[in-house]
Amino acid sequence: MVNYPIGIKNKKKTVLYKNRGMSLESLLNDTNEYYLINNIAVIYKKPTPIKIIKMDEVKKRITNAIFDKPSTTDYNGIYKGSYIDFEAKSTKNRTSFNLNNLRPCQISHFRKILIQKALAFLIIEFSMLGKYYLLPAQKLIYFIDTKSKKSIPLDYIKENGYEIKRSINPPLDYLKLVSFCKIK
Amino acid sequence: MVNYPIGIKNKKKTVLYKNRGMSLESLLNDTNEYYLINNIAVIYKKPTPIKIIKMDEVKKRITNAIFDKPSTTDYNGIYKGSYIDFEAKSTKNRTSFNLNNLRPCQISHFRKILIQKALAFLIIEFSMLGKYYLLPAQKLIYFIDTKSKKSIPLDYIKENGYEIKRSINPPLDYLKLVSFCKIK
Numbered sequence: 001m002v003n004y005p006i007g008i009k010n011k012k013k014t015v016l017y018k019n020r021g022m023s024l025e026s027l028l029n030d031t032n033e034y035y036l037i038n039n040i041a042v043i044y045k046k047p048t049p050i051k052i053i054k055m056d057e058v059k060k061r062i063t064n065a066i067f068d069k070p071s072t073t074d075y076n077g078i079y080k081g082s083y084i085d086f087e088a089k090s091t092k093n094r095t096s097f098n099l100n101n102l103r104p105c106q107i108s109h110f111r112k113i114l115i116q117k118a119l120a121f122l123i124i125e126f127s128m129l130g131k132y133y134l135l136p137a138q139k140l141i142y143f144i145d146t147k148s149k150k151s152i153p154l155d156y157i158k159e160n161g162y163e164i165k166r167s168i169n170p171p172l173d174y175l176k177l178v179s180f181c182k183i184k
Numbered sequence: 185m186v187n188y189p190i191g192i193k194n195k196k197k198t199v200l201y202k203n204r205g206m207s208l209e210s211l212l213n214d215t216n217e218y219y220l221i222n223n224i225a226v227i228y229k230k231p232t233p234i235k236i237i238k239m240d241e242v243k244k245r246i247t248n249a250i251f252d253k254p255s256t257t258d259y260n261g262i263y264k265g266s267y268i269d270f271e272a273k274s275t276k277n278r279t280s281f282n283l284n285n286l287r288p289c290q291i292s293h294f295r296k297i298l299i300q301k302a303l304a305f306l307i308i309e310f311s312m313l314g315k316y317y318l319l320p321a322q323k324l325i326y327f328i329d330t331k332s333k334k335s336i337p338l339d340y341i342k343e344n345g346y347e348i349k350r351s352i353n354p355p356l357d358y359l360k361l362v363s364f365c366k367i368k
Contacts, residue, residue, distance in 0.1 A: 042296050044256060047233035050246065062234065062249040072228060076260060078269070081301035083262035112226050117265035 024090045024125045024132075027172045028075070034170035035079075041175060043077030043084055046070065071105045073120075079175055083118045085110075085137075086174075090125040096151035097124050099144065107144065110137040119181040123164065123174060124157065134174055135161035136181040208274045208309045208316075211356045212259070218354035219263075225359060227261030227268055230254065255289045257304075263359055267302045269294075269321075270358075274309040280335035281308050283328065291328060294321040303365040307348065307358060308341065318358055319345035320365040 022030075028045070035041040054064035073087040089101045102122075113120050120137035135152075139160040143152055162177045206214075212229070219225040238248035257271040273285045286306075297304050304321035319336075323344040327336055346361045 036296065039296070039299050042293070042300055042302075047231045047252075047254070049231035050234045050249070060250070062251075063247060065234070065246040065249060066244070067246075068231075070231070078267035078297055078300040078302050081267065082265065083267040085262070109226070112220065112223070113262055115223050116226055116262040118226075118262050 022171070024088055024123070024127075028088055028123070031170040031172045031174065032075075032077075035175065041077060041079035041084065043075055043079070045075050046072070069103065069105075072109045073106055079119070079178065082178075083113070083116070084175075084178065085113050085118050085120045086123055088123040088125075090127050092128055093151075094126065094128050094154075096153045097126075097157065098151045100150065107141070110141060114138060114141065114183065117183050119178045121174075121178070121181050123172075124161075126154065132164040132166065132172060133157050133161045134164055134177045134180075138181070138183065206355070208272055208307070208311075212272055212307070215354040215356045215358065216259075216261075219359065225261060225263035225268065227259055227263070229259050230256070253287065253289075256293045257290055263303070263362065266362075267297070267300070268359075268362065269297050269302050269304045270307055272307040272309075274311050276312055277335075278310065278312050278338075280337045281310075281341065282335045284334065291325070294325060298322060298325065298367065301367050303362045305358075305362070305365050307356075308345075310338065314350075316348040316350065316356060317341050317345045318348055318361045318364075322365070322367065 025045070032041075032043045032045070035043060049068040049070050050062075050065050051068040052062050052065045055061070056063050073085055075088065076083070076085045078084065087102065087106060089097070091097050091101065110120055114137055118137075122135045122137065122140055124133050124135060125131070126133070135157055140152075143149075143156060143160075162180055164172055164174050164177065167173055209229070216225075216227045216229070219227060233252040233254050234249050235252040236246050236249045239245070240247050257269055259272065260267070260269045262268065271286065271290060273281070275281050275285065294304055298321055302321075306319045306321065306324055308317045308319060309315070310317070319341055324336075327333075327340060327344075346364055348356055348358050348361065351357055
């Protein structure tokens with residue numbers, strides 16, 4: 001189910017410190033693969049939903065299809081009995097994260113899983129700053145419900161979220177920080 | 185993300201006791217929709233992974249693709265803080281469930297999530313008997329590891345699993361039984 005980006009197909013044979021400059025998705029795939037191999041957690045990126053319009057039944061091939069919009073987040077799984085759920089986004093903005101990066105159904109999904117006490121969060125890459133942050137979903141929802149702004153300022157993310165430091169193996173050890181997402 | 189089967193697109197307007205004779209997948213989609221609407225749990229069927237071979241970049245359409253084999257189970261989500269994960273299968277056999285219905289990577293996935301204390305299970309429909317059973321993943325793994333049989337006898341499923349009674353709303357209330365999947 002993990003979709004390996006081109007260039008890391010032989011990942012297990014390559015050295016992981018080569019991943020500088022990799023996309024956020026690749027870093028997370030690598031991290032999740034590390035968690036999986038080492039029995040730390042089981043977290044997958046969900047497959048992209050595709051709407052099939054036409055099939056060639058004889059050749060068992062899809063000959064016409066379009067991308068469908070997922071109604072949930074991209075990643076979910078389990079870590080020490082807890083349900084983990086997150087969305088990962090990269091922005092080129094240096095001072096804020098535009099909420100248009102999230103679809104209304106994704107925000108609604110966060111609300112629903114918070115009721116169920118999920119460890120839910122957003123991972124935001126500020127690509128021009130080379131920084132990665134984990135923002136608990138409850139802090140995201142609080143911002144949406146109390147501020148009438150279209151963007152979350154970086155300062156709010158720094159105050160209410162946690163920086164994920166790049167490391168070698170795994171490249172983006174976000175599970176270190178998920179205990180901060182616990183709902184009392 | 186929920187793929188509505190044909191005929192229940194206007195589900196919210198239709199009466200759910202019309203679902204006799206529905207496929208296992210439709211029953212589970214209805215049940216999960218019921219859980220979602222009533223804030224009982226958030227459980228989705230994962231999209232079928234599709235391997236894209238050719239894209240029409242101008243029309244943004246997929247013109248050649250094949251079905252990929254998922255490496256995990258079909259359903260996951262959260263219920264009262266706990267991670268839920270299951271596979272659903274229907275068999276026409278009256279006396280046993282053939283283990284060929286599960287792929288080795290799915291069994292391996294069950295092993296990995298059991299380490300993380302998931303509430304993991306198999307839902308089996310015996311379609312010729314009109315019966316539905318929930319078999320905890322640890323009982324499935326125990327059978328695989330201790331018996332050298334290719335099929336699980338119905339008697340083993342009855343002794344180690346739990347019958348899911350058909351009801352009106354939701355049609356297949358499997359969450360009633362998941363506490364039996366808890367790993368001590």
